[in-house]
Structure formats: C-alpha cells, structure tokens
Amino acid sequence: MTGLAGEILDDLVHRGLTLAVAESLTGGLLVAEFISVPGASRVVRGGIVAYDTALKHTLLGVDADLLAEHGAVHPDVARQMALGVRQRLSVNGAPASIGLSTTGVAGPDTQDGRSVGTAFVGFAIGTATSVLSLDVTGSREDIRRAVVSESLVQLQKLLQPTSLH
Numbered sequence: 001m002t003g004l005a006g007e008i009l010d011d012l013v014h015r016g017l018t019l020a021v022a023e024s025l026t027g028g029l030l031v032a033e034f035i036s037v038p039g040a041s042r043v044v045r046g047g048i049v050a051y052d053t054a055l056k057h058t059l060l061g062v063d064a065d066l067l068a069e070h071g072a073v074h075p076d077v078a079r080q081m082a083l084g085v086r087q088r089l090s091v092n093g094a095p096a097s098i099g100l101s102t103t104g105v106a107g108p109d110t111q112d113g114r115s116v117g118t119a120f121v122g123f124a125i126g127t128a129t130s131v132l133s134l135d136v137t138g139s140r141e142d143i144r145r146a147v148v149s150e151s152l153v154q155l156q157k158l159l160q161p162t163s164l165h
Contacts, residue, residue, distance in 0.1 A: 004152045005033045011159055012043040012098070020096035021047040022060050022085035024072060025104035025119055030148045045089040045096045050081070056103075060084035071112025075131040078103050078122030086124055099124035100155060102147055106140045117143055121151045123158055130158065 012019060021031040021044075031047030034040050048059055053072040056062040061084035062077055070077070081101035089096050104119025105111045121132040132154045136146045 004156065006037045008152065008156055008159065009034060009037050009040055009043050011156075013039075017043065017097035018045050018091075019043050019098045019100065020045045020085040020089035022081040022099065022101040022122075023047060023049050024051055024056065024081075024102060025106055026102045026144050026147055026151075027051060029144055030100070030102060030151055033148055033152065045091065048085055048088060056081060060088060060101075071114070072103055073105055073112045073114040073118060073120065074103075075120045075122075075133060078120035078131050079124070079129050080122070082122030082124040083129065097125070098155075100151065102151060104134070104143075104147060106143045108140065119143070119147045121147065121154060123155065125158060 023030055028047060028049045034044050050056045050059050053067055056072055056077060057064045057067055060081050062080040066076055078101050081103060082099035085101060086095040086099035101122035102119065105114050105116050107116035110116060117136040119134040119136060123130045134147060134150055136143045
C-alpha cells in the first residue's frame with residue numbers, strides 16, 4: 001500500500017498541505033502506512049490512537065453525548081474525530097490541512113450494536129467533511145488492513161481537483 005500513500009504524500013507536498021490522523025479500529029496502521037514513506041515528515045503532523053471510547057472525547061473532542069447515545073462506531077464520531085485531530089495536532093496555532101479518522105468493529109464481537117466489519121472513515125479537508133461507510137469481511141487483520149486501503153483510495157479521490165471545494 002505504500003505506493004498509494006506515497007502518491008498522496010507527493011500530492012500533499014506539492015499543494016503545501018499537512019495531514020493529521022486519528023485512529024481507533026486501525027490502531028496506528030493508517031498513520032504507519034504514511035510514515036513508511038521516506039520524507040513523510042514534510043506532510044504528516046502525527047497520529048492519535050484513541051482506542052478507548054472515552055479518549056475520543058478527551059483527546060479528540062468528540063461530543064460526549066454523541067458517544068453516550070450511539071457509541072464509538074458511528075459516522076458522526078468519525079467526522080468529529082477527523083475534525084478534532086486537525087485541531088489537536090496544530091502547529092503554531094495552525095491546524096493540519098487534512099484530518100483523517102477511522103472507527104469501527106474489527107471483531108471478534110459486535111460493538112455498540114454494530115456488526116463485525118462495520119467501519120467509518122472520516123475526512124476533514126478545508127471546510128468540507130465527509131464520511132466513508134464500509135462493510136468489510138474477513139479476519140480481524142483483514143478488516144483492519146482493508147479499512148487502511150479504502151481510506152487511502154477515498155482520500156486520493158477526495159483530493160482530485162474536481163472534488164475539492
């Protein structure tokens with residue numbers, strides 16, 4: 001997957017944009033995919049792994065009422081995680097240009113009423129936000145890796161000039 005991560009990073013360098021990543025389901029795999037690319041430090045601000053639901057609120061600013069009502073596996077949680085990580089990984093008061101987040105259920109058990117393989121990827125780019133909903137099959141590791149892969153594919157799509165607003 002490093003090839004696609006490298007292409008995305010090259011694009012972000014060219015545009016002068018920065019990236020911050022918040023992960024739950026993927027547990028650091030997504031930011032590691034970017035960091036594996038030489039020169040990633042020109043773009044990647046860092047990552048926050050907020051695996052525990054309470055940390056999504058305290059570290060990323062996800063609304064506590066949203067978490068209490070719907071749990072951690074919800075599209076609005078992914079959206080708020082993406083927005084929150086941009087702010088939390090600010091440098092000299094400037095938020096990251098792009099926030100990317102993952103939350104979901106890798107198994108073996110359901111969580112928050114969501115079945116294994118349910119995942120949400122949040123994107124905050126400029127003033128636009130979006131969420132990719134996924135239903136992935138396979139082992140726990142298959143699910144986590146598929147979410148990383150789909151996150152990269154969707155981010156590249158969102159960065160296309162016709163997608164940016």
